[in-house]
Amino acid sequence: MSHDTHLPTSPTARAPRSAARRPQTLRAAGLALAGLSAVFLFEMLDNSVLNVALPTIGRELGASTTALQWVTSSYAIVFGGLMIALSAVADRFGRRRVMIIGLVLLALASSAVLFVTTVDELIALRAVMGVAAAMTTPGALALAFRLFDDEQLRVRAITLISTVGLVGLALGPTAGGVVLSFAPWQVLLLVNVPVALLALVFIRLGVPADSGGDRHPHPIDVPGALSGTLTVVFALVAPTLFIEEGAASWTAWLAAAGAAALAVVFVLRQRVAAHPLLDLALIARPLVSSGLAFKAAAGLAIAGLSYLVTLQLQLDWGWAPAQAALGMLPQVITLIAGGALISPLIRRTGLATAAWVSAVVVVAGLGVYAAFGQFGYGWVAVSLVLVAAGMRIVGVVAGNNVMHGLPEDRTTIGAALIDTASQLTTGLGIAVSGTIIAAGFTGSITASAWTDEQTIQFRGAITIAALALTLLAALLVGAGMWWARRGVHEVHAQE
Incomplete structure (x- = not known):
């Protein structure tokens, strides 16, 4: 492997855990990789499966085109907005612990689709699922990376996990269409329940809990977390508004300006905070x-x-x-x-x-x-x-x-x-x-x-x-x- 494979890690000053605690083959990490792959499968499958059901959802819940747009956007915006803040929580309180809580939340939220009667309730439910995704998805990559000491094994593990997710992304619309031919649209969200439970079991069995030395020791920068979250939320809302309302929409431009202003606030906060979020x-x-x-x-x-x-x-x-x-x-x-x-x-x-x-x-x-x-x-x-x-x-x-x-x-x-x-x-x-x-x-x-x-x-x-x-x-x-x-x-x- 060429010398540039190992670009500077010396400034990082890591103290790696004992190699004896880490698997030496992908097979040895099979349970962990199965659980982490299930997490990526949920992330990729979720929106692609549901998109094919939007016309059916619109008819059954009497939803407008804009409301249907927010069924998918609410998930993406909450997911993207909370990733950094919730990842900071995971780095401090345990990556596996936060992921398991997220998987439980995903299973409960997906089960709650059985009680949805309005599109507003569905939008709120999708937002909660976005919270669960923000608690689980970044942790999946972090835990996959940390499973191994060998760099080639790390790359192979991340490739395997991402491939599983991409299969879900590719097959999602087709699978969703087949399911809708004989089952109600709610089934498309209920499928998250067994996926989440399987992931939870495999991760509990296959991924070791974080030791105290693996956790970030400083408190969370709450003002930084708020300004960073709002920056990403506004940045993700703006494109949705541009697509829905057009380039002349003042609300879309206001959201874009808000994202820029909040980004400046976030950067300034990180420069002066004793323990910056980022x-x-x-x-x-x-x-x-x-x-x-x-x-x-x-x-x-x-x-x-x-x-x-x-x-x-x-x-x-x-x-x-x-x-x-x-x-x-x-x-x-x-x-x-x-x-x-x-x-x-x-x-x-x-x-x-x-x-x-x-x-x-x-x-x-x-x-x-x-x-x-x-x-x-x-x-x-x-x-x-x-x-x-x-x-x-x-x-x-x-x-x-x-x-x-x-x-x-x-x-x-x-x-x-x-x-x-x-x-x-x-x-x-x-x-x-x-x-x-x-x-x-x-x-x-x-x-x-x-x-x-x-x-x-x-x-x-x-x-x-x-x-x-x-x-x-x-x-x-x-x-x-x-x-x-x-x-x-x-x-x-x-x-």
Whole structure:
């Protein structure tokens, strides 16, 4: 393995636990990996399964289109907003303990769907499930990383867990559609109950409890937790409002301005707090900052491209929804099968090189779509494969790098940073794409028949949106490569 696999960990000054307490093979950690995989399966399966049921939910609960949007948005916003704060709690009070509480909450909330009679109750229930996801998902990555001392085993474990989640993401809509053909929509949430209970049992049996030395010793910065949570919430609400109300919406712009103002408050608080929630010096470490930049670029690309291609296939090319779903298969197949590329690439290049190479592939995929996506589905498929392949690799490698660059008592909040970076740029990618299309298209985009002028407007807007996403992703990748290079220089200077 090349020297850049082990970019600076000396500033971290870790005191690793005894190797005897850690498994030496994936098989030896089978129970733990099964439980952590179940957690990722829930996260990925949850929204994708429920989306297919939204029309049915709307009819049965008399919900408006906006209310149905909030059925999914409430989960994502609460999940994204609370990840950092609840991860700080986990780092202090025990990662396994917080995860088990989250799994119990998930099982109870999912069971409560049997008593839902209005869409407002369902929205509230989805918000509670978002709390459970914020308590469990970052901890899954942190615990998977901490299971092993060997770096290759860590990468293989994270690859395995993420692959299980991606299978759930890919199969969710199909499985949901099959279930709805013979069962009520509530079953789609009730399936979380056995998943949560199995995960709870496997984690209890397979994951050791945190020792006192593994926990962060300082108290939680409550003002920092509040301002950080509100920053992420406003940042995730803004794209939803832009999509629902359009680029001229003052509430959407107010939410965006609120996110920016709260971000400034959060940073200032972290600079003066005696025990900051998020030590900004840790984020400045090359492994951490470069990994977050690469992960953010991948989140931006996969969300933005999926949004644009879905609109293009159905609205411009006239494909039926089922055909459009088949049109996205190259992305789905690559995301699932791409796990086989990760270990060979890392063995050949090292972690750091694999991170930036895969991030560059993501940008290249966006560039292909921007330049050639209008000239036929073959080019669209190429762009989907490139972005998915790059995202599949960078998701594992960049995540491992971030975790590797943090002290052991900050690993859960490190995992939360990874997920938060991806969540924020996912919202940004959709918001940028939707705003550009709304600004460049006159009339109703969902009208059954477009004029020739509207078709030209839409295609021009799609191209501009793709170019904007390519530029943003390239800036993030460029920043990540610069930070990674700084890390290499620091290692050489220490030697």
